[in-house]
Amino acid sequence: MTRIEKRIRIASLLVVAGLLVEIASFVWKSPLAFFLFLGVACGIAAAGIVLFLISLVTMSQEPGA
Amino acid sequence: MPLWPFLLGLIGLTIAALLYLALRPEATRGPGGKVFAFLLIFLAPVLALYGGSTAHLERSKTTSFCLSCHAMEPYGKSLLVDDEEYIPAVHFQNNRIPRDHACYTCHTDYVMFGGVRAKLRGMRHVMVNYFGTVPDTIKLYNPYNNRECLHCHLGARSFEQSSGHQDAETPMADIKSGKVSCLTDGCHDVAHDVHDMEDATFWKPLPVAEAVH
Numbered sequence A: 001m002t003r004i005e006k007r008i009r010i011a012s013l014l015v016v017a018g019l020l021v022e023i024a025s026f027v028w029k030s031p032l033a034f035f036l037f038l039g040v041a042c043g044i045a046a047a048g049i050v051l052f053l054i055s056l057v058t059m060s061q062e063p064g065a
Numbered sequence B: 001m002p003l004w005p006f007l008l009g010l011i012g013l014t015i016a017a018l019l020y021l022a023l024r025p026e027a028t029r030g031p032g033g034k035v036f037a038f039l040l041i042f043l044a045p046v047l048a049l050y051g052g053s054t055a056h057l058e059r060s061k062t063t064s065f066c067l068s069c070h071a072m073e074p075y076g077k078s079l080l081v082d083d084e085e086y087i088p089a090v091h092f093q094n095n096r097i098p099r100d101h102a103c104y105t106c107h108t109d110y111v112m113f114g115g116v117r118a119k120l121r122g123m124r125h126v127m128v129n130y131f132g133t134v135p136d137t138i139k140l141y142n143p144y145n146n147r148e149c150l151h152c153h154l155g156a157r158s159f160e161q162s163s164g165h166q167d168a169e170t171p172m173a174d175i176k177s178g179k180v181s182c183l184t185d186g187c188h189d190v191a192h193d194v195h196d197m198e199d200a201t202f203w204k205p206l207p208v209a210e211a212v213h
Helices: A003-027 A032-059 B004-023 B031-060 B070-080 B087-093 B099-107 B114-131 B146-153 B172-177 B208-212
Strands: none
Touching: A003 A032, A003 B004, A003 B031, A032 B031, A032 B114, B004 B031, B031 B114, B070 B087, B070 B099, B087 B099, B146 B172
């Protein structure tokens, strides 16, 4: 497995975690659910997206990428 | 049409495909795999998060959401006061505002980005409710603007031609320009008044089926 594939795996799992928290925020009937969505779900998913985009930019020229 | 089924479907499919990608990242080696990865790790989550924020914002506009904070309970109760002087109660009970969006309808700003400003104020309320001290008497940050009343009432016969509004002492131009306040200049000055409800009687809404028949 190449480095970029390892990063894609981590990015995928981060986005999955973010989306699961998003579902939890829908189920939770509390005004704090919006903060859970904004602070945790968006934060984790955005970290995955950014990791993926950085990997594309920095590793696409590497051998084996 | 509700957004929830589409959103949950998108999130479910995205999670399933992302788990496949996490298990077999070598699937991204070909050109098709790269496009697949871009769709799954960038486009689909961005759409899901955008849809989620829209759904959360819509939910935060509902009356039940506002009244879910303990501090707001008396304000919700004031909507049922059986007294025509209570302006919010009259609006709520006579369907002058949508009952499921009662708070938001009157307390948003009818200007560009007014809804966003209202929601930012709402986030501040939530923070105070959970992490601060709720004051005994909750006051608006700014005096209530006639603009919010006129958003619905402007041009309405009941507003334009009512005898009270034709009174020479309060020219219509002053009401429309906001020079004379609808709520604080002695005309419609009973708003929620939650501290004066001890002796009040309350209206009991009919169940929908009973009201229809």
